[in-house]
Amino acid sequence: MTQRPDDERPGPDPARPDDLFAPPEPPAAAAGSRAGAPERLAPASPFGPVAPGEDDPAAAGTEHAGGGASVPPFTTPAPSATLAPARPRARRLGAGVVALAVVAGLVGGFLGDRLSEATGDDRPADAALPVPADGVAQGAGAPVSRPAGSVARLAADALPSVVSIEVSGGEGVATGSGFVLRADGYILTNDHVVAGSTSGGKVVVTFSDGREREAEVVGRTTDYDLAVLKVDEKGLEPLVLGDSDDVVVGDSVLAVGAPLGLDATVTTGIVSALHRPVQAGSEATTAFIDAIQTDAAINPGNSGGPLIDAEGEVVGINSAIAQPPGAVSATGSIGLGFAIPANQARHTAEQLIESGNATYPVIGVLLDTAYAGEGVQVSTEAQQGQPAVTPEGPADLAGIRSGDVILAIDGRPVSRSDELIVAIRARQPGDAVTLRVRADGAERDVRVVLQAQESG
Structure with a gap:
């Protein structure tokens, strides 16, 4: 059954002078290249839509009918300027290294508050944390004395650009994740994360350093489950959208986000499958995703967070998790998470920023x-x-x-x-x-x- 974890194309031509999402100056290419990597499946072809309101047995929450293996139920967790072309990336992480993957899910405020109450008072003071031999603290966003390409370094580099999102409205409080897409305040997340804002709800973004900013929903699309937010901030550090067409099964990834209200959480895994057809959401707001499947732990609240590779680039936006048969709500990770490919997110985000529609x-x-x-x-x-x-x-x-x-x-x-x-x-x-x-x-x-x- 497909459920939303939280409450919740090809990339631009490198020669394009008006690329909305320009990345920082790329570093020298990593030692390991993608040369010789197994060939990916051919890009999926475009087909006609199912009739509006049609009772599709493949819809979220139901088993797929017809030939082939059925797609398990998924939970979807729920915006930004043009993204810069990705630089070449090493295909594998070094020993013990994995890339980052983030899934943001909307969780009820009640659950988030309970978790805060259960962990906040008993958490050791930062002063009690051990300081490494080189004297560099290892807090979120602080320099990390770990080798380049290690999981710890990838996490430290990504965390300052990942945000927690809270939407308060008539139906209560929901939370999810997102990440900085452009330095001038654009943030990308899942549509289902900000769905509550349509009824007059308030959207608040919390950065890794604790700053809170009210956000405006610039544009959203239920069909791709993506949304772009805008905060009144300048000089933010964006994450680079990589080339998801270069991803192969077995690549290491990291998921970064705020599962169950626990912000700045990192989980690791691999790319388990590609071109996984996933339908997520309600019958009225079904999103069709040509998904990247990962076994990195994805939980409610991860929706909208980035799925990061060994080069620290975003290859997917986590948006759905599989649930056991009979489950009616997101219960947690079972090692089957699904992300929207970065190339699709890039194209859609550009449209949302430019016109508000996709x-x-x-x-x-x-x-x-x-x-x-x-x-x-x-x-x-x-x-x-x-x-x-x-x-x-x-x-x-x-x-x-x-x-x-x-x-x-x-x-x-x-x-x-x-x-x-x-x-x-x-x-x-x-x-x-x-x-x-x-x-x-x-x-x-x-x-x-x-x-x-x-x-x-």
Whole structure:
């Protein structure tokens, strides 16, 4: 079952002069390069959306129907300027080293308060902490006397840029995580983290040094579960969005955030799988994610935090966790967490900062989620007044008709409607994809140019 842990594309051209998210001057390349790394799966292709309100068995909280392994239920934890192109990264961490991954989840204020009461009074005073031989304190944000590339150094470098987010509204208090996207005050998080702000709720961001600032929601999209916040601050230290297309299974990662209200928490793990089709959220606000799967511990409150690699770059935004069958709310990590790829986050964040809105690509068809044969079938009838194939839409112009079966996208087989949808959502409007289509017993390849649709 898919649940939200908290309450909760390709990268820019390096030659672009107007790249919104410019990173600091890149250091010399690390010794280990990605040369020779296993080839990743081809980028997912864009497919048509499920009809609005359609009872999709792959929706959050339900088992996926159709062929292939079912996707477990996920919990989604719940914004920023243009991101800079990533620099080349070493593929592996040195001995004992892992990259950072952060998932921010919204947790009720009650739980956070209880944790604070249980740990705050008995916490040893900072003065009682041992000081290393070199005399450098190891507090959050302080210099750390550890080798470059070590988990401790990666954590120390990332923590000052990771924030805790609290949203107070009519339904109580929810908390999550986020990170600095630009030096001029833009912060990226999950949409579900700030969902409570839509009803007049107040959003407060807390930095690693304890400073609190009220934040404005610049833009948000439920379709990608991303949101950009803005605080009145200058000179912040942003994290660099890396190239998630370079990630391979087995890469070390770190998750940084505020799980269960415990800020500045770091957990480690590896990338467990790629291109995992995940649906998270409620039926009305389902997000389709072509997710990076990790075994780094992700818990409620981690939503919106960064998933960091061995070079200290963000490769994903943690947004969902798997839950055992029968669970109706996020109960904690079971080693199956899911992150939105950084390339998707980069593109969406740029749109949200520039216009407050985001778009996603479609091919203009409704999919039959009850179909149990090979591939994914275009619906044979209209749904809620919407035609199975949108007239003059991308699929219609390419000759796709009601009842046709889509077998693959750009050579990548699809067997469930959610696989097709996330493959399409991983692209951009205007991209062309090749669909393998079967109609009347004959198969053919069809070139479809994706069309933009405004996100919710």
